[in-house]
Ligand code: KIV
């Protein structure tokens with residue numbers, strides 16, 4: 001890396017992000033997201049943790065083979081077996097990176113690893129050397145780095161760099177750091193790790209105290225040159241540093257920070273939506289940069305200022321993140337060509353067959369809804385293309401409900417390609433539909449949460465339903481949209497059940513509390 005003002009963006013949405021409770025993604029969804037990340041211009045993607053499960057391995061291997069430009073990282077504990085497995089998965093990538101880690105804080109070494117400091121240094125060195133046997137692109141992470149003894153941290157980093165690590169990463173694994181303190185730690189490492197100039201210093205923050213972005217920016221200002229981030233800030237517990245926040249802070253405050261990234265900011269909105277669609281994790285409306293209200297001005301005095309000059313209250317332009325003020329609205333009379341163009345704008349470059357499928361669904365929706373917005377199109381793509389490999393597919397739903405009748409539902413589903421149908425009742429139409437679907441699928445999940453929101457404005461807006469399901473300790477989110485709220489609810493439930501099935505068949509053996 002020659003440009004010292006360039007910050008490397010390492011995206012871990014597919015690995016740490018997937019560790020958000022219920023956020024499992026299937027391989028097709030991961031590949032789709034990886035391709036969007038390439039378009040977004042990230043430098044490195046962490047595609048997964050190949051030793052964690054066969055499913056993770058397959059997803060990483062598929063992504064590695066598909067991407068042309070990006071560096072693809074596979075995570076591995078500091079063991080030869082994990083590193084071998086990571087390498088097998090990423091070896092076909094244009095630019096593979098092995099990312100190996102071991103904990104360096106006293107609390108983790110004593111209670112989790114039961115290893116002494118010397119043993120941890122030896123394991124780190126052995127892991128990095130072993131990884132270097134495969135590739136010249138090796139990252140070493142000191143897990144729980146922010147709570148580690150600083151001199152020991154410098155010792156581990158020095159040894160890892162000596163063994164061949166080209167990036168050393170300082171994680172704030174439990175989101176404990178405070179910006180000024182974290183920046184000071186970065187400066188300390190730079191000053192007390194003699195060979196630090198031979199590697200890129202990276203940071204990886206969690207958001208337990210809501211400080212992940214602040215800590216990351218403080219660290220970058222202090223000299224770190226790689227930021228590990230996820231889209232929408234998804235991740236374990238309170239999540240990881242949100243990519244869009246770091247990138248837009250560097251972009252907007254270039255005058256103060258003087259640093260840049262290779263991100264094509266006009267792809268941020270589409271990428272954020274895609275993550276939300278795929279994982280089922282909604283973006284809170286007041287979320288910085290990508291929340292629905294991030295560019296909405298409610299107060300009269302603000303609106304007045306905005307009309308006179310947007311710069312009065314807007315530090316970023318919506319266009320910069322790919323959010324157009326003049327959104328093209330499609331409708332019943334729009335043709336295939338217009339649909340294709342608009343999907344391209346949204347980041348979906350579909351093949352002919354895929355386009356035909358979406359076009360058919362588009363026409364069906366346009367019969368029910370006058371204006372088709374970007375959000376509607378995203379749902380059509382996600383439901384029509386990304387979910388085709390689902391075990392359960394909703395084919396037909398009919399409900400009767402009202403003040404004087406017992407709510408009933410008749411449902412037809414495809415289960416592994418075979419049509420099944422049945423009827424059932426419940427406390428209300430949604431309960432009736434869910435009971436019937438559960439019976440037909442032979443599943444016994446518990447509905448933990450049910451939320452409904454309007455996908456866009458307008459009384460004909462599609463309802464977007466999100467459910468959170470639990471079955472035998474497995475958690476999954478499901479999402480569905482439809483102009484009819486009961487159908488949206490059924491779609492969300494079926495989607496959640498599919499995700500549970502995926503988790504059942506792709507068990508994660510051991511994620512080491514990451
Ligand atoms: O939070 C963490 O420490 C991690 C490491 C594997 C980088 O995710």
Ligand code: ZN
Pocket residue numbers: 016171173204206514
């Ligand atoms: Zn992490």
